[in-house]
Amino acid sequence: MVYISKRSRKKEKDKQIAANNRRELIAAGFKRRDLLKMGLLTSAGMLIPKKGLSAHPLTSAGFVDDDEPNSPPTTPFQELMPRLQVLAPVASLTPAPTIAPNTAAGEARTVPHQAFAQFPPQRFYEMSMQQGTALMALPGELPPQTIWGFNGITPGPMIVERYGNLGSPQNGSILVRQRNNLPAVNGGFGLPSVTTHLHNGHTPLESDGFPCFFQERGQFYDYHYPNVYAGINSTHPGTGDIKEAMHSLWYHDHRIDHTAENTYKGLAGTYILFNEFDTGDENTGFRLPSFGDGQNPLTSFDIYMVFNDKVFDNETGLLKFDLFNTDGILGDKFLVNGKIQPVLHVSPRRYRFRWLNTGPSRFYQMFVLGPNNSTKSFWQISTDGNLLEKPVQVNSSRISVAERVDVIVDFTGQAGKTFYLENRLEQEDGRGPTGDVLGAGQGDKVLKIIVDGPVVADNSIDPATIPANQAVYFYGFPNTNDAPRITRTFRFERGNGQWQVNGKLVGSCEAPPRFAIKRNTVEKWVFQNNSGGWQHPIHMHFEEFQTLSINGNAPSSSGIITRGRKDVFRLEHNMEVKVYFRFRDFVGRFPLHCHNVVHEDHAMMVLGVIDDVGDNKTQP
Amino acid sequence: MTDLKRRNLVAALGVAPFVLPVLTAAQSVGTGSKFKVIPSRERIRDRYFPNLSLTTHEGRTVKFYDDLVKDKIVIFNMFYAKCEGICSPVTRNLVRVQKLLSEQLGKDRVGKDIFIYSFSLKPKEDNIEALKHYAEMHKVAPGWLFLTGKPDDMELLRRKLGFVDPDPELDKDISNHIGVLKYGNEPLERWGGCPGMQSPDAIAEAVSWVDWPKNQASLKAKGGTR
Numbered sequence: 001m002v003y004i005s006k007r008s009r010k011k012e013k014d015k016q017i018a019a020n021n022r023r024e025l026i027a028a029g030f031k032r033r034d035l036l037k038m039g040l041l042t043s044a045g046m047l048i049p050k051k052g053l054s055a056h057p058l059t060s061a062g063f064v065d066d067d068e069p070n071s072p073p074t075t076p077f078q079e080l081m082p083r084l085q086v087l088a089p090v091a092s093l094t095p096a097p098t099i100a101p102n103t104a105a106g107e108a109r110t111v112p113h114q115a116f117a118q119f120p121p122q123r124f125y126e127m128s129m130q131q132g133t134a135l136m137a138l139p140g141e142l143p144p145q146t147i148w149g150f151n152g153i154t155p156g157p158m159i160v161e162r163y164g165n166l167g168s169p170q171n172g173s174i175l176v177r178q179r180n181n182l183p184a185v186n187g188g189f190g191l192p193s194v195t196t197h198l199h200n201g202h203t204p205l206e207s208d209g210f211p212c213f214f215q216e217r218g219q220f221y222d223y224h225y226p227n228v229y230a231g232i233n234s235t236h237p238g239t240g241d242i243k244e245a246m247h248s249l250w251y252h253d254h255r256i257d258h259t260a261e262n263t264y265k266g267l268a269g270t271y272i273l274f275n276e277f278d279t280g281d282e283n284t285g286f287r288l289p290s291f292g293d294g295q296n297p298l299t300s301f302d303i304y305m306v307f308n309d310k311v312f313d314n315e316t317g318l319l320k321f322d323l324f325n326t327d328g329i330l331g332d333k334f335l336v337n338g339k340i341q342p343v344l345h346v347s348p349r350r351y352r353f354r355w356l357n358t359g360p361s362r363f364y365q366m367f368v369l370g371p372n373n374s375t376k377s378f379w380q381i382s383t384d385g386n387l388l389e390k391p392v393q394v395n396s397s398r399i400s401v402a403e404r405v406d407v408i409v410d411f412t413g414q415a416g417k418t419f420y421l422e423n424r425l426e427q428e429d430g431r432g433p434t435g436d437v438l439g440a441g442q443g444d445k446v447l448k449i450i451v452d453g454p455v456v457a458d459n460s461i462d463p464a465t466i467p468a469n470q471a472v473y474f475y476g477f478p479n480t481n482d483a484p485r486i487t488r489t490f491r492f493e494r495g496n497g498q499w500q501v502n503g504k505l506v507g508s509c510e511a512p513p514r515f516a517i518k519r520n521t522v523e524k525w526v527f528q529n530n531s532g533g534w535q536h537p538i539h540m541h542f543e544e545f546q547t548l549s550i551n552g553n554a555p556s557s558s559g560i561i562t563r564g565r566k567d568v569f570r571l572e573h574n575m576e577v578k579v580y581f582r583f584r585d586f587v588g589r590f591p592l593h594c595h596n597v598v599h600e601d602h603a604m605m606v607l608g609v610i611d612d613v614g615d616n617k618t619q620p
Numbered sequence: 621m622t623d624l625k626r627r628n629l630v631a632a633l634g635v636a637p638f639v640l641p642v643l644t645a646a647q648s649v650g651t652g653s654k655f656k657v658i659p660s661r662e663r664i665r666d667r668y669f670p671n672l673s674l675t676t677h678e679g680r681t682v683k684f685y686d687d688l689v690k691d692k693i694v695i696f697n698m699f700y701a702k703c704e705g706i707c708s709p710v711t712r713n714l715v716r717v718q719k720l721l722s723e724q725l726g727k728d729r730v731g732k733d734i735f736i737y738s739f740s741l742k743p744k745e746d747n748i749e750a751l752k753h754y755a756e757m758h759k760v761a762p763g764w765l766f767l768t769g770k771p772d773d774m775e776l777l778r779r780k781l782g783f784v785d786p787d788p789e790l791d792k793d794i795s796n797h798i799g800v801l802k803y804g805n806e807p808l809e810r811w812g813g814c815p816g817m818q819s820p821d822a823i824a825e826a827v828s829w830v831d832w833p834k835n836q837a838s839l840k841a842k843g844g845t846r
Contacts, residue, residue: 072655143653143655184808184833185808185809186808186809186810187660187809188660188661188663188664188809189809189811191810191812191829191830193829217833257812257814257826257829258812258829313663315655315656315658315663316655316656316657316658316663317653317654317655318655318660322782323664323668323782323804323811324668324780324781324782324802324811324813325782326782326800326813327785327786429786430786431786495799496706496795496796496798496799496800496815496816496817497783497785497795497796497797497798497799497800498799498800498815498816498817499815505815505817505818505819505822506818506822507818507819507821507822508818508819508821508822508825509822509825510821510825511819511821511822533787601812601813602800602813602814602815603814603815603818
């Protein structure tokens with residue numbers, strides 16, 4: 001409480017400073033409109049304050065409650081950060097999976113599996129989407145929350161799998177049966193009609209979680225995940241391109257028009273892929289910190305962290321979702337693996353953290369805050385779960401909705417010290433961050449890390465020992481030399497209060513695909529955001545892209561890393577970006593969309609198809 | 621609170637009958653909790669649906685929540701009668717949506733348990749005659765009301781229903797509020813929003829997704845053929 005009132009005093013002062021600054025700027029000849037265009041004015045009509053990170057949710061009424069947070073107060077850093085449960089495979093499924101949809105038995109799938117015979121599933125998993133109860137804070141501070149989760153928990157259970165070794169691709173193939181056992185009564189928000197996207201597997205598209213391929217209550221859906229490297233049936237037959245390996249994925253509901261409420265209610269989980277290089281064992285391959293069993297703190301040093309922000313009703317203490325918001329929803333409570341501001345105990349050694357932001361609308365810039373407001377550097381090893389050429393030492397990583405960043409944080413020699421993961425990216429409403437990065441200690445601390453675990457052996461690679469002149473430690477990137485068959489432009493914009501792509505709306509599920517990509521071809525795409533007010537995390541399913549240029553400049557391999565393979569591009573203010581895709585191996589329906597899930601639910605999406613014909617629409 | 625009792629819900633569902641599991645909206649928070657146990661449906665009503673007095677294009681006075689929203693499937697949009705921009709295209713679009721809903725969800729549904737409400741953005745000039753003229757000009761069928769009220773009330777309603785732009789300058793440009801629809805099923809607490817210029821098929825489809833569950837199996841069969 002003290003913390004809050006201190007913040008509002010600061011906020012009051014910032015407001016006064018901002019008002020003074022604004023008067024000065026206006027006196028200097030800037031019009032209000034100019035300031036808005038420059039992104040210098042907030043919705044409350046004040047200049048973006050340099051200090052104070054507003055975590056206050058924007059209500060659909062357009063008001064930001066400046067002085068009091070919306071949620072009841074909670075005491076930070078009381079509860080342990082849960083390690084995500086690992087899902088065990090099942091021996092068999094009943095009824096047995098079939099290539100054709102098993103409609104008679106209640107399967108919702110309508111398209112036959114296209115790669116089932118080529119990659120017969122070796123292991124089977126089964127999950128039930130159902131209502132559950134979750135304690136997100138200390139029991140006295142917030143009541144038990146009613147959530148929807150995979151197996152009734154949120155985040156959902158983690159699938160930990162392996163690619164088949166190079167040359168034996170079929171060994172990685174799995175099948176996940178999802179059952180929709182959600183209740184008809186939603187308790188205030190959520191649509192019990194779902195589709196599960198594996199973000200961002202190279203998955204035959206009938207198993208990709210297309211937004212219109214949903215399953216109703218009581219139905220099941222078999223998702224076939226071959227877990228093969230892109231190129232398996234095209235450029236690199238029999239093996240796939242190892243440079244297309246993906247390691248940190250996640251799965252989540254993707255129901256058209258209702259993804260924001262359903263994921264906010266809990267329908268999201270994580271998915272890890274190892275192989276003979278990124279082995280999960282620090283004694284082999286790339287020697288990244290061991291995964292162990294994912295639970296034992298003495299042997300498990302590879303930890304998935306799922307970030308999201310939520311609001312709680314201050315009368316009932318229950319999760320609150322702003323039903324009529326179309327701009328984006330910010331929470332004032334920061335959760336890691338389902339707990340508000342928890343604590344993690346670590347040993348003095350190196351850890352691999354896999355950071356994922358599930359939204360709905362907030363962007364993070366994560367720092368490791370040390371004693372006396374120091375900033376501890378760390379090693380970023382991936383973008384969106386795809387390994388970089390080599391570890392890069394950074395002070396922070398920016399993570400918009402759905403992005404993943406794998407990092408190595410070295411706590412060697414830090415015994416007895418305390419650190420925090422701190423988000424310093426200022427964001428005041430669902431439109432996106434203001435662009436300002438706050439000073440050390442002035443952001444929101446989302447996780448407390450105490451180095452008080454026992455001393456344990458550390459056989460993981462110390463990235464500092466990789467020679468500076470060694471260009472590639474991991475796989476390296478696929479080339480971008482093949483000529484694109486077509487260049488397409490996608491303009492993400494707002495008109496008449498509606499989200500649009502190239503001036504068009506998403507349209508009906510029944511409508512024909514908006515554009516067609518020819519299988520096994522290369523395309524260059526241009527993403528444009530002409531707005532100085534909004535930012536959009538743009539996500540393409542099925543294939544990873546490489547960034548060619550951002551506003552005409554080469555992507556960056558240091559600082560905020562933009563060079564690498566990705567599936568979400570943070571389209572920031574007034575930005576034009578060119579990206580390079582190879583669409584290979586499989587066919588079917590896909591969406592391209594904004595992953596601010598509130599924008600996504602309000603039509604900022606294009607529904608396309610990959611087939612063997614393609615089209616020549618340059619602005620679909 | 622009494623108007624949200626279970627028997628009313630059951631009565632409402634009698635319009636499109638299906639068996640609702642035991643109402644579990646109010647979660648138990650244990651004894652001695654500082655938190656109130658309030659059914660979520662009631663929280664939604666308190667948060668979004670002020671029970672304001674409004675006037676219809678037929679000259680009737682109605683209460684927003686009690687008469688227009690409670691127990692119904694509803695579609696909301698904003699307009700004003702002398703609008704030269706996007707109002708007419710959106711209204712024409714909704715005329716087609718109204719027809720599609722009758723064709724797809726049941727002939728007797730629109731006006732019985734499904735309603736369209738258009739709220740005036742210029743209540744000072746939109747009197748009953750202006751609204752009536754607008755409704756007749758667009759040949760809207762029964763089950764669709766054009767509504768006006770006190771300017772402050774209409775402004776509150778607009779904000780409560782989220783027809784806002786976070787940029788205060790853009791918020792003043794009311795064309796930004798006309799392009800958006802909100803829709804939902806009040807007793808089932810299923811709500812959504814979509815662009816008003818979305819194809820009528822897509823709007824009808826979106827509304828069908830918040831319909832009573834019995835209609836969803838057929839929709840799935842239809843939607844699953846892609």
